[in-house]
Amino acid sequence: DTAVSQTPKYLVTQMGNDKSIKCEQNLGHDTMYWYKQDSKKFLKIMFSYNNKELIINETVPNRFSPKSPDKAHLNLHINSLELGDSAVYFCASSQVGGSYNEQFFGPGTRLTVL
Amino acid sequence: QKEVEQNSGPLSVPEGAIASLNCTYSDRGSQSFFWYRQYSGKSPELIMSIYSNGDKEDGRFTAQLNKASQYVSLLIRDSQPSDSATYLCAVDRGNRDDKIIFGKGTRLHILP
Numbered sequence: 001d002t003a004v005s006q007t008p009k010y011l012v013t014q015m016g017n018d019k020s021i022k023c024e025q026n027l028g029h030d031t032m033y034w035y036k037q038d039s040k041k042f043l044k045i046m047f048s049y050n051n052k053e054l055i056i057n058e059t060v061p062n063r064f065s066p067k068s069p070d071k072a073h074l075n076l077h078i079n080s081l082e083l084g085d086s087a088v089y090f091c092a093s094s095q096v097g098g099s100y101n102e103q104f105f106g107p108g109t110r111l112t113v114l
Numbered sequence: 115q116k117e118v119e120q121n122s123g124p125l126s127v128p129e130g131a132i133a134s135l136n137c138t139y140s141d142r143g144s145q146s147f148f149w150y151r152q153y154s155g156k157s158p159e160l161i162m163s164i165y166s167n168g169d170k171e172d173g174r175f176t177a178q179l180n181k182a183s184q185y186v187s188l189l190i191r192d193s194q195p196s197d198s199a200t201y202l203c204a205v206d207r208g209n210r211d212d213k214i215i216f217g218k219g220t221r222l223h224i225l226p
Contacts, residue, residue, distance in 0.1 A: 040218070041152075041200065041218065041219055042216075042218050043158065043202065043216040043219075044216070045213055045214070045215075048213070056213055090157055090158070101146055101206045101214065102148065102160055102163055103148075103160070103214060104160065105157040105158050105159070106157060107156070107157050108156075108157050
């Protein structure tokens with residue numbers, strides 16, 4: 001059973017398009033995260049939701065909008081895609097107050113903007 | 115000063131030897147410390163967590179924490195070619211937002 005899953009795995013699109021990435025976790029965790037890993041492999045937090053409430057909102061362009069319909073799902077919608085948005089986007093989840101915020105990652109979505 | 119610092123490597127270690135990976139952090143109030151392994155093209159995988167000063171062992175892996183020196187390390191005994199990966203140090207500062215700060219990672223190459 002996959003613990004944290006993401007779709008799609010690969011996303012190739014043109015500049016200016018709008019796209020969404022979906023994430024689901026079956027670990028029963030109450031907190032989910034979006035990370036961006038750039039070409040230099042630096043992993044940076046973008047957003048986190050705890051029980052559908054936005055907790056972390058880093059300095060991210062407002063073209064990026066996360067949505068959490070329930071605590072098992074976290075989606076990321078990106079408007080007006082730019083070349084610099086090309087990266088791997090990882091979803092992660094953890095149980096706040098549980099095992100000291102151990103976070104478990106999904107397989108990633110490789111976004112390429114042409 | 116960067117929040118979590120690691121030597122980017124590559125660190126080359128002969129098969130069977132001990133690989134030693136180091137990490138320093140800037141926030142003295144940090145509470146929890148993690149080591150993630152990331153193979154090329156894959157997602158980060160949690161391999162060790164440590165919360166109190168001293169050593170924590172799990173199989174061939176030992177994590178060491180020294181809060182006074184703000185230093186975390188990971189030792190890999192009997193290194194195998196399958197240990198070749200990037201190792202990410204991550205620190206939870208213990209703030210209410212539960213944000214983990216990642217280092218840029220150390221590339222480890224085990225030489226057969």
